[in-house]
Amino acid sequence: MAIHSVICVKQVPDTTQVRIDPDTGSLIRQGIPSVINPFDLHAVEAALKFREEQGEGGSITVISMGPPQAEETLRKVLGFGVDRAILLTDRAFAGADTLATTHALAAAIRKIAAAEPVDLVICGKQSIDGDTGQVGPGLAHRLGMSQVTYICGLVGIDPEAGVIRAWRQLEKGRELLEAKLPAALTITENCNRIRYASLPDLIAAADKPVEVWTVDDIEVDRTKLGLKGSPTRVNKIFAPPVRERGEVLVAAESSAADAAAKVMDRLTEQGLEMGLAG
């Protein structure tokens, strides 16, 4: 079965130095070194694996919504042997929260699917900047695809039955799910090991274009995009509250045993109930 996968990737800031636009409350990403969201590389790996397993005719499209410089991220993904890259970039998308992001991405994926039907949409489990994990499942719902999130192991695609089977990590265990295609997946870091890009793929990638789509290229309700289409607003941004530094003993100055005794005294004073604890 020739599987067409669409991978969604995000360019994220590389550093912890983040600035905030005081007027809009949005994050300013200019001037901060960027990388591909690490979880998205596991999504790329999953798509490459499917294409190998399912044999000839499969294809992979990668899409990213972001500023023009997100092209770098798409170039990197092309280097893994991905067939097609689309950058969705327009001022109209700026300041989007996760809901507005799913409107734009879903419209773009519908356009991709109109030319070549999409079997799988694959995302990383979450981005390291927003940490929400909301875009993947949001896309699944908006596109009406089977939703399978937080995948920790891919069993594979059963082309006869038109299903995909995957293990999903839960707090108290893991479950094996079977989902009808088309499906939208989010992939955790435990799902696979990321390969190194091969030299032939890297060379081939140099000649591949990154297609640029603006809001004019997709069919979408513009009032649902960007900051004005976002139901959430950043009200305030502040440094995390810190606990105060407590009492630090240096074991070397006395002995480990003395330090241990002293700490146990303190903990007991503070109410740790030694008798019942054991």
Place this chain on the structure above:
Amino acid sequence: MPDETKKTRTSAGKNNADKASDRKASAAKGRRLRQRPKGKIGEVWVVIECEGEVAARVSWELLGVARSLAADLGSRPAAVILGIEDQCQELSRQSFEHGATAAYVADHPALVPFITEPHCQVLAALARKHSPEVILLGATTRGRDLASAVATEMETGLTADCTALEIDPESLLLRQTRPAFGGNIMATIITPGHRPQMATVRPGVFPLPETVAGATGEVIVSKPRLAAQQPVRQLEFITNPEEEVALQGANVVVSGGRGMRQLKNFDMLEELARELGGVVGASRGAVDAGWVSQRRQVGQTGQTVRPALYIAVGISGAIQHLAGMQHSDMILAINSDPTAPIFDIADYGIVGDLFEVVPALIAEVKKRKAAAAKGGGAAAKGGSEAAASSEKAAGAETATAGSEKTATATKNGDSETVTTS
């Protein structure tokens, strides 16, 4: 779509414009929030996550939060229970004991085991019908998954992984505070113009509410119509070994980091944890090194814990780790590097070689326990200790689930200001 068969509330049809004008009027008169006439503002819902008749602990933590938010809104806290009949009955009983005054119950075979799509349909239909002001879910795998689908379906705002929730006294909006950028910044998010306001909350961030035995409330039952065949189905479920799920709700957590150097050194942490009636956790460093299962990871990408005592051994204290343990009542750090950031947030610290300090701590704990057993009323006390310890051994999670922590908070006043006022 669910088809209501029992009671419905009279306020459900109120539209947003009415609500807005109510708010303005209220603010103008300077009335206290809780004196507002009932039924003007939507409820605060908590979606109860469950496996059989056992709810996820975070669902009860959220009912505690919902109660306080509802009080500030002049509304009521309600549990939403989607499952099968007996399970729903038992869970609504428990929800009332944990502070809900109403329970929306929908039972249908397609709701068990949990699959996103039918849960999303039922929850969205209930929300459309009853117009809750707020919907809270645990920031668990299923909670985050379901919340995203429902927020998309309802075209409303969703804030992930909140660590603080409060009602703005002026606007009556839910102020949702969460860490972003790996915990380097905190952001307060609001959803001004869309309802419901949705948020997921990490397990362990809020304490369990006190339970009221025999508490009751209104049960609103609906019989959803759902397709028997769903596009996703569960083929198999494998429960984690008991020891691996005990991190949540543990009274004492002893975590090791990269400083542990190798797998076998975790044996002494196991011993210390055992002596203190706790469990062993780990930093990401120890997990990445392959010494400990990811299920035991504490931190931004692991679990959030809130034990009475957290002991960090050989953990430098990256901000991502702190995000998962800084709400602990007491923190003890052991590290050879006096400049390790973990000391900046620890209540007590020992700078030294952990391979000397940890054995010394174990010896000290043993010594004190022996002395306590020998002391006054030794026979009776020893008996109760044995009972307590065997109960813990049988299931650390259930043993502590309903009871108060044994240690008192030292610094919680700073870190946990918003919800309990």
